[in-house]
Amino acid sequence: xxxxxxxxxxxxxxxxxxxxxxxxxxxxxxxxxxxxxxxxxxxxxxxxxxxxxxxxxxxxxxxxxxxxxxxxxxxxxxxxxxxxxxxxxxxxxxxxxxxxxxxxxxxxxxxxxxxxxxxxxxxxxxxxxxxxxxxxxxxxxxxxxxxxxxxxxxxxxxxxxxxxxxxxxxxxxxxxxxxx
Numbered sequence: 001x002x003x004x005x006x007x008x009x010x011x012x013x014x015x016x017x018x019x020x021x022x023x024x025x026x027x028x029x030x031x032x033x034x035x036x037x038x039x040x041x042x043x044x045x046x047x048x049x050x051x052x053x054x055x056x057x058x059x060x061x062x063x064x065x066x067x068x069x070x071x072x073x074x075x076x077x078x079x080x081x082x083x084x085x086x087x088x089x090x091x092x093x094x095x096x097x098x099x100x101x102x103x104x105x106x107x108x109x110x111x112x113x114x115x116x117x118x119x120x121x122x123x124x125x126x127x128x129x130x131x132x133x134x135x136x137x138x139x140x141x142x143x144x145x146x147x148x149x150x151x152x153x154x155x156x157x158x159x160x161x162x163x164x165x166x167x168x169x170x171x172x173x174x175x176x177x178x179x180x
Contacts, residue, residue, distance in 0.1 A: 110142060
């Protein structure tokens with residue numbers, strides 16, 4: 001995980017606080033790709049162990065996890081977990097938004113991805129993420145392309161849109177295995 005830390009101007013003791021962070025997941029090793037039955041068993045165990053905060057609809061979380069795995073396969077290809085880095089989380093405190101912190105963290109992560117691809121060009125195709133449209137300009141500016149979407153309705157409210165973004169690197173576009 002990478003984090004960006006700035007001094008809080010309201011603190012006099014010099015304490016630092018995290019104002020923006022990013023989490024990147026590396027691809028699984030190529031030999032760790034699992035069969036459908038192994039994936040189903042691992043998914044069942046993950047669901048059994050899943051803990052959600054009070055007030056969160058556990059059944060909805062389980063349904064979304066299952067749907068998102070299927071959609072990730074559709075948009076990225078069968079063995080996407082072994083071919084793509086995943087931008088798992090990016091957050092910035094509201095007071096520090098619109099200062100370019102998220103963009104800097106995304107670019108830092110993409111530099112890591114590109115270095116990994118240069119080291120082992122046949123193993124990694126690029127990076128992907130699933131996010132709301134709110135961050136789409138940050139991701140597009142970093143070279144990500146939207147490849148799909150899913151609308152989620154919660155408690156009868158207006159559907160919430162989740163978007164799949166992918167950034168493939170030039171020397172690996174032929175390895176992607178998708179129709180995008």
